[in-house]
Each structure stands twice: as C-alpha cells, then as structure tokens.
Amino acid sequence: MASHSSPIIHFDHATFGFPGVIALEDISIEIQSGEFIGVIGPNGSGKTTLCRAVLGLMPPLKGHLRIFDCACDELRCHHKAMIGYLPQKGVVDRNFPVTVLETVTMGRYGALGLFKRPGRKDREIAMESLSHVGMDMHKDTALGYLSGGQQQRVFIARALAQQPQVLLLDEPTTGLDITTQHNVVELVQHLHEELGLTILLITHDINMIRSRVDRLVLLKTRLYAAGPPADVLKPDILSQVYGKDLVITDKDLVIVEDYHHHH
C-alpha cells in the first residue's frame, strides 16, 4: 500500500448531480498515490458521475473535492492533464478518419496548450506510449481497422501520452470477448506496476478485478463500502446494494445483472 501522506484525490462529503437529480450523495474517500482502486456498483449507481467528477467536468453541488492541489469546487480545473482517461467504449466513432499515431498524439494537446504544434518530443512520447501498450508497430494503421481490444490499447496509450499520474478507466472491458477482457485488465495492472500509476478502474465486473485491486469502492448513489476486496465483498454488504441480482455460489460471489450502457 502507498504511504498515507496527503491523498491525491480527496472527496469530502461531496454531492454531485444536477439540480433536482442527485447522482452521488455525501461521498467521502481519500485516494493515495500509487493505489489500484476498483469502483463497482449497479447500473445508475453514479460510477460515471464519479468519473466525470475526477476529470473536473462536474463540480460538487455540496461538500468538497480536491484533486492534487486543485480545489475542484468549480469548473476549469487545472489538474486535468494529470489524469489519463479512457472513456466508455462506443463513445468514439469507429470510422473516424484518424491513424493510431494521430490518436495518441492528441493526448499531448492539453499539455501543449493553445497555438503550439506537436513537435518531435511529443511524437517520441506518443511512440513510447504506444510501445507501453504493445501497439507501436501499428502506428500508421487507421483506428477503424483495429479490433476492439486493440482500439482500447490505443486509447490507453492516448491517455499515457498525457504523462498522467492517474489512469481513469470507465468500463474498459465492456463489449470485448473474455480473453481480450483479461488482456486489457492485465495491461492495466502492468502499467500500474511498471509506471507506478494510480489506477481508478470503473467496472461492473467484480470477478475480473477482485484479485488485482488494492481497494474496492462500492457505490449506489452513496458510498456503501471502501476497503480491501475481502472486506467489501461480503454477502451482507453486497446484497444491500445488488438485492436479488446477487447470486452466491460455493466459493464465489456472482452478480447477475442485465448490463446496459448508460450514457
């Protein structure tokens, strides 16, 4: 576990939503540098809202949110480039005319600022990011020609090109076959270990990540539990959140859920 100095992400009794609709209520959690956190919860539990909050796209209605040195009580935070973000699949148009290297280089744009064009150093960072995800030989391929798993790798490389401290992944395995799902999660764990990245992985697939994360955060509008997987994945806690969708087999907890995209 990481040292408990000052947390890099700190939710302090924070409530998020739109006027009249509460998406997340009274969330308090501290995330330390170098942690691997899995965020779980049923559909509509506020996972994506948490993600938008961490990205600085949504200030809290009540309470406080601090990310790095940035008090994110208002929009226009300056921490954004420090968080590499992998959005949910299906958000990006598969046929968008862009090559792999062009996609990854976009990760540099925020840090470059207005009016500056990506130079040799930015291309080097982009290529290095591609080699971290094992896609460097595909740099000139059209994004649309890649498989779903390869596209996820390219988008992860795009996030890495920001040279972030935190990698935030929103449902990175959705829509991939089982083998590819494992490969993507393995890649994330590898990046966590090799680059020392703090990982925030949002997923509905608890079994995929339970053995890999330091802590699980269980959401359903409120924060139900946060801690090591063994402490969170207890039948009494889970059944509060998932209700009848929870099936407990001999050794394993299985959550049966009709999973739908929620945008």
Add this chain to the structure above:
Amino acid sequence: MFELFAYDFMQRSLLAAALVGALCSTIGVFVVLRGLAFMGAGTAHAAFAGVALGYLMGWPPLLMALLFGLATVWVTGWVEEKGRMKLDVSIGILYTATMALAILFIGLMKTYNAEVYGYLFGNVLAVTSEELLTIAGLSIVVVGAIVLFSKELYFIAFDQEMAEASGVPARRIFFLLLTLVALTVVISLKTVGGILVFAMILIPASTAYQLTHSLSTLTWYSIVIGVFCSVGGVLISSYWDVPSGPAIVLLATLLFFVAILLSPKRQRQSLAVN
C-alpha cells in the same frame, strides 16, 4: 473555352469560386467530423432571413445575415451542450422558423426585390471587385483561425469530452467552430446562395472522408475537391450557360458518388464483416 479567361468578370468569379470552395471545404472537415451537418443547413437559412430583414429595413444585409447566423449557431450549440433537447429537433425548429421569417420579411416588402433572391440562389458570375475583396479578407480570418486552432478543432471533432478531460478548453473551441461556420455561410451567401452553400461545406469533406483514414490527408483532399468543384462548376456554368450554383453542387455530388464507389473503406468494411 479559354477565351473566357480574358474577361474581367470571369477572372473575378473564378477567383471568388476558388476562395469560397477552399473556405467551405476546410470548415466542412470539422462540420462533418463533429456531426454538425444539419446545424449548418439551418444556419444558411437563418442567414438568408437576416438578408431579407436587411433589405426590408434598409440595414446592411450581410451584417444582418451574420447576426442571424451567429444567433442560430450559438443557440443550437447551447442547446446541444445542455442536452435539454435533441439537436435535430432544436435545429429543425430554428431552421423552419427562420425560413418563415425570411418569407414574412420578403412578403412585407412593397416591391419585388431581385437582389434578395440573388442571396437565395447565388450568382458567382456577378461578383464585383469589392465583394471579391471582402470574400478574400474574411476567408483569411476564418482560415487563419482554423490554422491557429487546428489541433484543438480536430480533437473536439474526434471526442469533445475526451478533449475537455485532457485539459483542452473544448467548450470555447466548440463555440469558435460554430462562429466560423456562421462566418463561412455569410461569406459564401452571395456566390453560391443560401440554399446551396451547405452543399459546398458538406460534400467535399464527405467525399474526402471516403478516401482516407488520416486527418491531415482528409483536410487536403477536401480542399482540393472543394476548389476543383467550384472552379469546374463556374467553367461549366459559363460554357454551357447554366446557373453556377447548381453546376458547382452537382459536380461535387457526382464526385461524391464516384468516391463512394472507389472508397477503400467500403471494400475494407465488406471484408471486415467476416
């Protein structure tokens, strides 16, 4: 055919067509990629309503066109951002409402005004030297802004939320794009007309989209296609004595269908299905 080039009006109209073709096809890349096609069509009609009001009240028609165009893009942009209403619905309403305004303004005029209809259908062969200078000046402003902000414009076209999340001021860039669309429509109004201007924005970029997988190549293809169709259309128009607007747009449409037939994407996709 070549003796046509000797005429002043012909040189002016070819130059105007080339400028408008280049301008429309450049901004068109971002309009197509960001999915703003219908918004642009609505803007063109709103701008025409501005022209009609200008003539009715004796105010400068192009300034009114600009005000109407900007109001339309900003309102629709704001509606899209808030997500209060589906974009096609809000544009559909503004589109028809501004058209109704245009008809109303024309109806209120005491006399028939041929100049107003000139803005509806456009006539590149009638461009004056002063208008050519205005077109050139404004084109430099729009293309300059696109060049300055090209990387941000590409990024928000690709994925605005991702752009915002990685520290690009995506919202402001989006409204800049909308403003540039309105400016482009107004600049092109006199030459290609309110009805056809949007074809000039849409078709070259969509044609280029069929032919490449790289953003930078797409932009260059689009500009080449846009200029080729504009200049080719004007030549066809004067040689066979047909209206210039339809000649340009139909030439572009023809190229579009040829591109679809030749598209490497289409062939690749039919392979990828297996």
